[in-house]
Every structure is written in structure tokens, then in C-alpha cells.
Amino acid sequence: MSKSVTSVTEESAYGYGIPLFDTRVNLYQGGVLAVLLVSLVTVPVWAPPWAYLFALANIWAIFAASWDIISGHTNYISFGHSFISGAAAYTTALLTFNVNPDMAIYITFPLSVIVAVVAALVFALPSLRLSGPYFSLLTFVSVLVATKAVFIFSTYTNGEMGISTVSVLTFDTTMLFYYTLVPAVIITGALLYISRSNVGKVLKAIGQNEAAVEAAGLDTTRFKLWGFVYSAIPMGIGGALLAHFYGNVEPIAFLIVDRSIEIIAIAAVGGMGTILGPAGAAYLFLFLRDEVFKAFLGPNARWVAIWSVVLVLLVLSPQGVLKRLWTFLGNLGGDSS
């Protein structure tokens, strides 16, 4: 029997806890995961010039994993997640720009996360009762409305130029990397826990057959709503982090729909519904976009290159490249067990 197929005995070995993965992690999977994690944690040591890029990727890993817990699980595809992170970033920015430039981060940060969750719910509450496409449309509209609002209320938002009164976390790129790595690891771990829990399984079941989940006596609307909250909280944290990462909050880097599409693309390449896949793909995506393609193709052509790569990867492996690699590693060694 192949290792990727759990037998009953293996099943009962972890049956009373929350397994970290769908199946037992074999030697190859564990080894690759350990090497990648150690490499990530030591980026500032072995590649100091990349510390800034990987710090940014930490935040994008948060975004991709957060998107995945609702959309990757329930198949309610959100096109509006940059609206949630943008709401958090703009809350931080607006408070420092319009209220008090010295407002402490321990006040602005939690406030920003709360505003992000509330903003997310304003759009989620009416749309989660609707079926998939309407949900997608409404989330899409939320980004368009929010982007326009930034320009309409440019007296407060400073329009396209953005707000640069936000304090930068640190100018030490090594510290910046770890300030973003710690929340990324905690959030990915927490989302992985939810994903593997009963709640995560219900969300996945909703993605496969919502009517059957209703027949199980479960209030699917309530599960979707809380799934959205479990997604919005880390999106808010990521958005506020990003505000302090750049120190300047403007629509292009924080809000426009392109950012939402990037989150979806990253999650799809990583493997929807796996949490670790989308988080890992964020590093791959940003490394290709901001390092490899930027060096060879320049700041504009790199976009064509990265989207072409995404297209090819999705055609070759619709289930997600990282998920496929993970399964491949899981099948190595085969019948030897």
C-alpha cells in the first residue's frame, strides 16, 4: 500500500488529535519541509540582500494563507481580499495622518484589524447567503468601491500619492524580516490548525456540496461567516503590517484589484485548501517577480513574465504546483513501508 493512502491503523494512530497533514508526513516530505523552513528562517544569514524581499513575502504569505481558509476551502472565491487588508492599512494611515501622527502602534494596530473585520463583514453578510458567483461579484465590487473612495476623499487619503505618516517598523532589514516572519509563522500555523480541525473540514465540505452540509444539521451560512472572520482577522493583521513595512499607504500597493488577483494566483499555484501551499507559493511568486524577472526584464516586463508563468503553471497543474510536489514526495518510497 502506498504511503499516501492511510490505512485504518495509521488513521487510528492519530485519530484522537488534530493531524497536521492529511496523511502521515513521510521522510521525504518532512526532510524537504525542514530544509525549506530552516532556509527561510536563516535568509538574513545566507542571503542578506534578499532579507527585504523575503520580509515582504512573509506578509504575502499571510495574505495567501488567509484567503485560502475561506476561498480555498469553501470555493467561495473572494476577489476582494485586498479590500480587507487595505481597510486595515488605511485605518492605520488615516489615524496617523488625520488624528495624531504619534498615535501609538498598540492603539492603531488592533483598531485597524477591527475595522478590517467589520469592513469585510459589511460585504460578506449579504453576499454569503448568495451562491458562489454573486459572492465573487460582490467582493470584486468592494475593491472597486474602496479604490474610488480613496480618490473621492483625497483630502483625507491624499489620493494617489498616499499617506506617508505611518512609522516604518525598522530600517534594519534583518529585523524587518523577523518582525514579519514571526506573525507569518504564527498565522500560518493557526490557519493550518483551523484547516485540519472539524471547522476546516466543514468549510471544505461546503466547497464540495453545500446542500449536503445543510443536511448534516450544520448552518452553512454561519460557518461561511465565521470562515470569513477567520480569514479577515489575519488579513487585517497583514494589512496593518504592510502599512508599517512601507511607511506609505497608497492605493496601488495596498488596494487595487490587481493585489486581490495576485493573492488568488498565489493560492492557486500553491494549492487551494492546503494553507501551506499558498503560504509557500507567496515566497516563490515574490522571488520570481521582484528578483528574477525584475533583474532580467525590468520593472514592467516582469509583470508579463510572472503572469505567463502563473498561467502555464495553472494549465499544467490546476491542483497547484506545491500541492502536487507534496503529493509526489508523499508517494516516494512507495511500497517499502
Add this chain to the structure above:
Amino acid sequence: MTSADTPLEVENLRKEFGGLVAVDDLSFEVNSNEILGFIGPNGAGKSTVFNCIMGVLSPTDGSVYLHSDEITGQDTHETVNQGLARVSQESNPFEEMTVEDNIRIFAVSNSPFAFSSNDDEEVIRSLARRMGLEDELGTLPDSLPHAGRRRLEIAKALATEPDILLLDEPFAGMNQAEIRDLSEEIRGFRDEGITLVVVDHNMRGLMQLVDRVIVLNEGRKLADGTPEEVADDERVQSAYLAGEV
């Protein structure tokens, strides 16, 4: 209204689709702890009646009572949590989930904060044992034989801890031995205090199993009585092609 003796009651139920009347002023009650056969030719409106009871469809008119509470048109999950479960005609498991997780979805509590529960593990294992699926817990539903998929559907419904179970064409596609086993299983449910409604399009498999039969034809109740009474009823015989009953 229902009482302790009639936990499920349907009153003047009517369902129209456009100009078509699928269920026409139907009233019946289910007695506590009986096995009720609910039969009728294809297209008689059986599935529509049960879709209305379960809240999948909203009735055009009429009421449904469960344990004295009106449940007409309420969300399916509420009805299920009040003790009414249905095993639908077609097996529709979550194909990407193992047999274990398929049962789990029906066993977990209706709370987005209940991340894990050891009670569920016990329930899943005992139900799997009972339905002969204990060796299949780690496999995908796709690799189960037809009868196994049907048994999985029943295990899922039982995981919601129903006191009334609606079985929609449970014997479809089964051979004689499988029908016999499942009939035995259904009697076992009754012995544990579960009230059962078994829907079928003919009475052949039901005669030995049920205590009472309701015959539905063209959306109306045609007959109601013991299997023998109903089988002798001329109106019932003419509703079916000769020899079908």
C-alpha cells in the same frame, strides 16, 4: 398538531411548480416508532413531499409539524437538529473526503468554534462498525461498492442522531441479499426507538418490512393502511400497471 404519538405530521400540503400541481392537499401523520412505507409510482410526488418536509422546497400551502413545532419552510439544518434526518435517493458523499471524514461532517456540532472533539471519534467509529464500514474509514467513497455507498449514506444520517429517519428508495440497485440485510438493519433502528419512513416506488420489498403503508398517486393520498389492506385495494391496483404491486 403532533403529539408524542405522532412525531411528524403533514397538514394540507400543496406544492405547485408553475401550473403543475405536484402535491395536492396531502395530509398524513407518522406514528411514533413505526416503520411507515410511503409508496407511489414514479412521478407521484414522493420526493417533492420529502423535499417540502426537509425545507429543500417551500410548500405552496399547508404545514409540517415535528414534535409539535411547526417546521414548514424552515432551514434544513434546523429540522435535522430537531431530530429528523433523511437518506436521499442518490448517494452524494463528499467525494474528496475519506469515509471517516464523510461521517465526521454529520457528527460534528453545529458550531464554528468547535475545532475538535473526542466524542466525534467514538461516534464515527461505532457507526462505521455498525454499518460495516470500519475497514473502509481511510478510503474514498469512490472506491466503495454501490451497497457500501448506500450504507455510508445511512451512517451519515444516523450520525445526526435522528429520532425520525426518512429513507428515500433505500433498496434501489441492491440485490436480494443486500435488501434482506438492510431490512434487518432497519428493524434494528426501530428497536432502538427510531421512527422510520421508507419511500419506494413499489411495495414488493416493503411488504415484510413496514407496519403501515401510505400510497401516493398524482400528488394525492390514495390509500392508507396495513400492507395487506393496501395491496387488496382496487384503486391502488389500478394506479399501478397490473402486477406491479
